[in-house]
Amino acid sequence: MNAFFVMVHRDLLLVMRRKSEVLTALFFFVIVTSLFPLGIGADTALLRKIAPGVIWVSALLATLLGLQRLFASDYLDGTLEQLALSPRSFVVLVLGKITAHWLVCGLPLLILAPMIGLQFDLDNASLETLLLTLLLGTPVLSLIGSIGAALTLGLRGGGALMSLLVLPLYIPVLIFGAGAVYAKSVGLDVAGHFSLLGALLILALAFAPWVSAAALRIAIE
């Protein structure tokens, strides 16, 4: 457990030393969501309807941007090899890196989302649901994404390839995340959506770190 916290602390420290990379992904999220009203028109009723989908899709893309850096620098300078050789469980260390990624790339989206929601004229109930879905959903994005990042580590055109691998796997999260907000807005019960998002989170938490660790071992072999 100690190894886990050390890993999270180390990754957060590295991010703090180079803030611009993280801020880029966040500004990307803000800019992409702002492009939609410009492309579609400022019809308030329409914007309110597409807001959950737009915010969720932008969140998927913003997470992808951060994923490219998840293992890349450690792979290049050989740190990853040392981590794999260390007597500590490699899976726990990988989970630590994923957690750090979520804290840096997932959690800030939650803070920004209400602001974006206001731009799209979402009411308070929808905003609340949106935040809760993001809270449950973004860790799943980081977990599943880590598998794609590990598989494409050090490859030519790795970033584009990773989005091809990872985006289809993100679809269930997108459906239930955006679907919950939509269901709330038309007065349906959203308990089912949250149960399913929770189930996805548990599944991803149970399997993704192991799969990522296996994929990383293949990459550094």
Place this chain on the structure above:
Amino acid sequence: MNDLTNTSWLNWFRLASPSTFYPVAGRLIPFFWILSIAFGLAGLWVSFFVAPVDAVQGQGYRIIFVHVPASWMSMFLYIVMAAWAGVGLVFNTRLSAMMAQAIAPIGAVMAFLSLWTGAFWGKPMWGAWWVWDARLTSELILFFLYLGFIALQASIDQVRRADKAGAILALVGVVNVPIIYFSVKWWNTLHQGASVSMTKSPSMAHTMLWGMLLMALCFWMYAIAMTLMRVRVIILERESHADWVQNLKEVKG
């Protein structure tokens, strides 16, 4: 010792070596081609001349004789591909990984064919080339999963890493296929975009079912024949340094 090597079990494992599998596959290919053509001719005859005209859909429904087998094969081949990839990952057998690599493009073509014929069927029946129906959407995602597998394998130069990484992706994909299918299905029922349903089709005439089964067998045999042909080429590529490949008639001549 001699007795032991002659038992059928060990003979099966002997086939796991590319050098023994290569000639065996070569002998099996014509057999599967003949089966495929025979089933195909019978299936086409039943579907065009025997099966009656559909009361509601007219002649246009006959595209299902290609569409349904293609969809079945696209799903089935993904599972087979993941199974071979998994065997390759666990037992570290080269041939299993080659099989997975050989199957992927065939599955992708089947998924594409299913989407394409589905669009041709949808235009006269629903009045639209594409509706966001649960089945159509999940077939599209399956097509993306195939493309991801092919792209990942193609972009890794070291063969060993390509095989293993592809295997992990195929296994992750096969776990996700049911999750994606149900999420798309529930998404569809929530949004109620298109009010058409392909599941509530009226009970099918027996001859229609026979036509579809014969065509499915034709596609199945075709997929086996193509896989064997592709795997032979992959064997030649990967084992080109080996003596037995250098001594092959087709390589020498």
